[in-house]
Amino acid sequence: MNEKTTADLENLRDLIDGVDQQLLHLLRKRLDLVAQVGAVKHAAGVPIYAPQREASMLAKRRAEAENINVSPQLIEDILRRLMRESYLNEKDVGFKQVKQDLGHVVIVGGEGKLGQLFTQMLTLSGYKVNSIDKNDWQNADAIFDGAGLVIVTVPINVTCEVIADKLTQLPEHCILADLTSIKQKPLAAMLDAHKVPVVGLHPMFGSDVGSLAKQVVVVCHGREPQAYQWLLQQMEIWGARIVEAEAERHDKAMQLVQAMRHFSTFVYGLNLCKEEADIESLLQFSSPIYRLELAMVGRLFAQDPELYADIIFAQPGSQHAISDYLDNYRDALTMLKAGNRQEFVTQFQRVAKWFGDFAPQFQHESRAMLQSVNDMKAG
Numbered sequence: 001m002n003e004k005t006t007a008d009l010e011n012l013r014d015l016i017d018g019v020d021q022q023l024l025h026l027l028r029k030r031l032d033l034v035a036q037v038g039a040v041k042h043a044a045g046v047p048i049y050a051p052q053r054e055a056s057m058l059a060k061r062r063a064e065a066e067n068i069n070v071s072p073q074l075i076e077d078i079l080r081r082l083m084r085e086s087y088l089n090e091k092d093v094g095f096k097q098v099k100q101d102l103g104h105v106v107i108v109g110g111e112g113k114l115g116q117l118f119t120q121m122l123t124l125s126g127y128k129v130n131s132i133d134k135n136d137w138q139n140a141d142a143i144f145d146g147a148g149l150v151i152v153t154v155p156i157n158v159t160c161e162v163i164a165d166k167l168t169q170l171p172e173h174c175i176l177a178d179l180t181s182i183k184q185k186p187l188a189a190m191l192d193a194h195k196v197p198v199v200g201l202h203p204m205f206g207s208d209v210g211s212l213a214k215q216v217v218v219v220c221h222g223r224e225p226q227a228y229q230w231l232l233q234q235m236e237i238w239g240a241r242i243v244e245a246e247a248e249r250h251d252k253a254m255q256l257v258q259a260m261r262h263f264s265t266f267v268y269g270l271n272l273c274k275e276e277a278d279i280e281s282l283l284q285f286s287s288p289i290y291r292l293e294l295a296m297v298g299r300l301f302a303q304d305p306e307l308y309a310d311i312i313f314a315q316p317g318s319q320h321a322i323s324d325y326l327d328n329y330r331d332a333l334t335m336l337k338a339g340n341r342q343e344f345v346t347q348f349q350r351v352a353k354w355f356g357d358f359a360p361q362f363q364h365e366s367r368a369m370l371q372s373v374n375d376m377k378a379g
């Protein structure tokens with residue numbers, strides 16, 4: 001670089017620094033306004049996530065961006081990231097307490113990660129929350145006395161046992177709920193153990209989400225839904241999207257959404273390990289999609305094996321789904337070994353037709369993800 005180029009670049013970079021600093025101050029200003037919105041929402045019990053406001057705001061900003069020759073996607077990306085920050089900040093002010101005369105909440109398994117998250121959210125909403133864990137059962141009577149809501153969140157393989165053995169003497173009007181990732185058996189166990197309000201919940205997210213905004217909670221109704229309506233409303237205030245489902249339909253979907261997905265990820269990791277793949281080289285030669293794939297596989301092994309064993313072994317039906325997958329894999333391998341390229345193209349087209357409009361939709365969604373994977377690269 002000659003001297004003139006160096007000087008020109010330096011000048012321009014100084015100007016960019018100035019603009020970035022202005023952006024920083026504008027961000028501070030926006031965060032302060034959002035904090036005020038949080039306080040207003042908290043007082044009125046308005047949900048943290050406002051989808052209509054988001055949609056209309058994004059549409060307006062996109063149109064304005066186009067008018068001044070800024071990419072609409074750029075402003076959308078920035079605003080979506082800012083709104084993620086809003087969810088976190090608005091959460092800190094706390095939430096309106098929907099049910100003020102509840103009595104306290106007991107979380108069975110409150111020391112677990114999901115238990116801790118629900119403890120945090122309920123506490124932020126003004127409820128008194130007690131936890132009962134493995135070593136506390138000798139104090140059970142005192143802990144449950146006066147409880148208005150009991151939430152069970154213990155490992156799947158002991159859930160029904162804990163419900164049947166320990167939760168048959170709850171206070172009369174207490175609501176019994178669980179957070180297990182399968183629903184038929186725990187719901188049946190709860191209905192059996194407890195004669196009054198019962199509801200099955202499945203939070204479709206990990207405990208590290210930060211905020212519940214836009215996160216799905218599946219609700220399988222048990223008994224006396226009017227008694228726990230407030231709980232669903234409370235979760236909506238936290239930003240969650242409530243999806244009602246029959247326990248059977250939910251469990252069937254989980255065979256694919258959870259059991260088969262985690263099992264194939266597990267086998268993928270197992271295969272890399274047995275083949276002694278060199279992760280450093282894989283990273284070096286990764287395309288963004290492969291980087292994302294490695295992240296998805298690798299993150300599994302950063303977590304608790306017991307949790308995934310629980311999910312994978314929870315339903316015998318999952319074995320059928322996984323076994324069908326293996327059959328299809330084998331057939332596809334036979335096609336590959338036979339060098340049947342035409343058959344591959346035919347099958348590909350068949351699947352593409354079956355995906356229909358979802359295929360381009362998923363391509364569009366994954367493009368944004370791949371770009372952020374690329375953005376994260378440094379050095």
Ligand SMILES: O=C(O)C(=O)C[C@]1(C(=O)O)C=C[C@@H](O)C=C1
Binds near residue numbers: 038048049053054
């Ligand atoms: O306008 C609101 O209701 C807000 O909470 C603010 C805000 C934002 O950051 O602009 C954040 C979350 C909502 O989903 C919508 C918009």
